[in-house]
Amino acid sequence: MNLWQHLPVLPILIPLAAAATMLLFAEPQRTPRLALAFASGLGQLAAAATLLYLTSDAVPQIWAQGIGTYTIGGWRAPFGIVLVVDRLSALMLALNALLALPVLVYSIARSDRLGVYYHPLLQFLLMGVNGAFLTGDVFNLFVFFEIVLAASYALLLHGAAAQRVKAALHFIVVNLSASFAFLLGIAMLYSALGTLNMADIAARWPELQGGNVGIAHAGAAILAIAFLVKAAGWPLNFWLPATYTAAHPAVAAIFSIATKIGVYATLRLSSLLGYSVTPLGGIWLFYGAIATMVFAILGILASRQLQRVAAFNVILSSGTMLAAIGLGPRPMIGPALFYLLGSVLASGALFMLTGMTERMRIMALETAYSPAAQPVTYSAFSVGEPPEPHAPDAEIGIAIPAAMAFLGLAFVCCTLLVTGMPPFAGFIGKLALLSGIFTSMSAGAAALRGWLFIGLLLTGGFAGLLALSRIGMRLFWSVTGRVTPRLRLIEAGPVAFLILSCVALTAAAGHVMTYVDSAAHMLNEPRTYIRAVLTDALEKAP
Amino acid sequence: MEIVYALVLGILTASGTWLLLRPRTFQVLLGLSLLSYAVNLFIFAAGGLVIDAPPIITGVGTSDPGHFADPLPQSLVLTAIVIGFATTALSLVVLLALRGLTGTDHVDGQEGEP
Numbered sequence: 001m002n003l004w005q006h007l008p009v010l011p012i013l014i015p016l017a018a019a020a021t022m023l024l025f026a027e028p029q030r031t032p033r034l035a036l037a038f039a040s041g042l043g044q045l046a047a048a049a050t051l052l053y054l055t056s057d058a059v060p061q062i063w064a065q066g067i068g069t070y071t072i073g074g075w076r077a078p079f080g081i082v083l084v085v086d087r088l089s090a091l092m093l094a095l096n097a098l099l100a101l102p103v104l105v106y107s108i109a110r111s112d113r114l115g116v117y118y119h120p121l122l123q124f125l126l127m128g129v130n131g132a133f134l135t136g137d138v139f140n141l142f143v144f145f146e147i148v149l150a151a152s153y154a155l156l157l158h159g160a161a162a163q164r165v166k167a168a169l170h171f172i173v174v175n176l177s178a179s180f181a182f183l184l185g186i187a188m189l190y191s192a193l194g195t196l197n198m199a200d201i202a203a204r205w206p207e208l209q210g211g212n213v214g215i216a217h218a219g220a221a222i223l224a225i226a227f228l229v230k231a232a233g234w235p236l237n238f239w240l241p242a243t244y245t246a247a248h249p250a251v252a253a254i255f256s257i258a259t260k261i262g263v264y265a266t267l268r269l270s271s272l273l274g275y276s277v278t279p280l281g282g283i284w285l286f287y288g289a290i291a292t293m294v295f296a297i298l299g300i301l302a303s304r305q306l307q308r309v310a311a312f313n314v315i316l317s318s319g320t321m322l323a324a325i326g327l328g329p330r331p332m333i334g335p336a337l338f339y340l341l342g343s344v345l346a347s348g349a350l351f352m353l354t355g356m357t358e359r360m361r362i363m364a365l366e367t368a369y370s371p372a373a374q375p376v377t378y379s380a381f382s383v384g385e386p387p388e389p390h391a392p393d394a395e396i397g398i399a400i401p402a403a404m405a406f407l408g409l410a411f412v413c414c415t416l417l418v419t420g421m422p423p424f425a426g427f428i429g430k431l432a433l434l435s436g437i438f439t440s441m442s443a444g445a446a447a448l449r450g451w452l453f454i455g456l457l458l459t460g461g462f463a464g465l466l467a468l469s470r471i472g473m474r475l476f477w478s479v480t481g482r483v484t485p486r487l488r489l490i491e492a493g494p495v496a497f498l499i500l501s502c503v504a505l506t507a508a509a510g511h512v513m514t515y516v517d518s519a520a521h522m523l524n525e526p527r528t529y530i531r532a533v534l535t536d537a538l539e540k541a542p
Numbered sequence: 543m544e545i546v547y548a549l550v551l552g553i554l555t556a557s558g559t560w561l562l563l564r565p566r567t568f569q570v571l572l573g574l575s576l577l578s579y580a581v582n583l584f585i586f587a588a589g590g591l592v593i594d595a596p597p598i599i600t601g602v603g604t605s606d607p608g609h610f611a612d613p614l615p616q617s618l619v620l621t622a623i624v625i626g627f628a629t630t631a632l633s634l635v636v637l638l639a640l641r642g643l644t645g646t647d648h649v650d651g652q653e654g655e656p
Contacts (some may be wrong), residue, residue: 139618146625153632162643166651167642169567172633173649176574177562179629180581183622187581187588190615 019123083225102494114159125151147184188219209435231262244311249355265535284324292319334518339429346417349498554580589615
């Protein structure tokens, strides 16, 4: 019995415990809530970093092959629920923790006081996302998806305004329907294969016979639909632009990773089944992803609002990931993961920046923070009005000098980041993707598909550049209807932190690329994963 | 029994889908509830339909799995019911908030063209 054994469950337990404890403190007691939120954020980051280290090649004696498993309640693999940490999971956990901390700091400035229970909900969201990345069981994945969704429904309503409530209703209906599809898929997989453990599903898949083949494939297809709704694959993504535009910027920033759990789930199941089961992988996924990218590019070009561009950019990044999985995946997964890291951090920064640039426009101030928007949340939860008024100048913390210069610089950096221009991580990610496409084309993948992907990848970058420069010109160079906002250090700091972490990602690109390549290699060898999870069962089989 | 069961599922799903596509929020909510009934029953059927068989292994004597109902789908259904119930309750709140904020029960928050 060593301590490492219990590490995989910590990314779920820490936010759960923090959120539950926070609820013991009444709403006006901000200090203990904030302390708990920070402790939880740092704890998750530490746990994720340790998991990254343990799954790497540095310490092979702790987990053989770098895959750690944790059997909940001690029930062994195919029967009980098992948590599995491989390099992909560790990477996603670290990304989540890295995004969560800046969002937390950012929201202290003003956003967390626009409604009730912001911090507990944020922790529940993090718990769900972490759990989805860790679990090795399909039904458990559903449960964690639902935790993410329940928290995001409530967070979307945070600081309720008519536009948010409308978007939330659409979001809830679409995602509830997707959850039903998820359940149908799970039930069909169970009736065909008799198991819900992902590794066991993969192990039994080749032994399917007779009518069960059809049921299992239909089940996988329905599951894929549920995943694609969450990952915003076209034509299942019309809910996303309205939702992410209506959400509070801090909430939208953390949502940019919530979309990626759909991509993660697709990648996980697809890789376990050898990328062969459509539409979890293969040509259907690829053309769906291409349509997603086209939709996102058109949306980016058509949007006049910064937050809407950022929302379509989330779709573009999902589409790119899905297209990479769909196109002869083996050389593509590593670059796609690198692209994902840069893209999630960049869209987080862009969303948070949106919150600050919006304040430059006086009109925006009057509509978004009007007192009329408040009573719904406060009276509904019978919480008294908070001691401080919600006037726009009620932020806390130290103001930074040269606010306009910072905003302009941050905007330029974010533009370069999300469009994949040098010298930032997005550029390296795109370059690696292009090189991966050429490798897979020379390995015999259809040239048409490769060129299509290359074309859209480059067009997407230029469309983003065009749209963002247009918005930037209107925001920063037009003289009418603009005020210089007062920026606090705790608002500007997180954006700067995310941008700097993208710079760090560029600087350490070699190391990161080695890690993501080994993660991709692991995904391409599903036997290792299956063996690591089912070790007990295989050994005890007669 | 399978035919009756399948017909029930089909009718529930069809009514649920029809209601889901209606423009009034309350109809949409009812559609979601009907769909969730259909899905829960479907999960229940995934373990096979058996009559008069307990889902727990009672005595030591009978170890033939054919004498027992599959307990796993039943526990899945329990979880799914709880989650579905909670989210439906939440959407009811959102429905009321939207009605209060916009003054209409249209899903888009405004009446469409007649």
